[in-house]
Amino acid sequence: MTNPYTAPSASGPAPKWARKRYVLPALALALFIGAGIGAGGEDTKNDAKPAATQPRPTATVTATATATATETAEPEPAATVTATETVKVTRTVTAQAEADTDSGSGSDSDSVYYANCAEARAAGAAPIHRGEPGYASHLDRDNDGVGCDS
Incomplete structure (x- = not known):
């Protein structure tokens, strides 16, 4: 009967998987042992003394x-202006004769004149x-077709 687990040949280095098979478990074991030592109880020499x-x-x-707290002078209220x-x-208002109105030569926009928007609002x-x-x-500052809009 032949052995399925053959020893590595002495001719070259071991394959990478073989190295990992031994190194990683050894590191894990060292980690657990170190954690166990570090988690051990306190030093008993100091506990012996009262x-x-x-x-x-x-x-x-x-x-x-x-x-x-420093007291500051309260400012006086400013004068109201x-x-x-x-x-x-x-x-x-320009009055027109009836004859002018019938002929249609008169214009309604010429009949009323406001010097400013305050005058138009008052009216x-x-x-x-x-x-x-x-x-x-x-009267139309922004030239949008509406005078005294704001």
């Missing part, structure tokens, strides 16, 4: 915080859309 003869230093940390503006509203006409009576380009 605790009263062995003074042990203790570290104590004390933190102290001191809050100091109220600005008022008086606006004089003038509305110019209750704001916002004014392009083509409505009272619309003018100086």
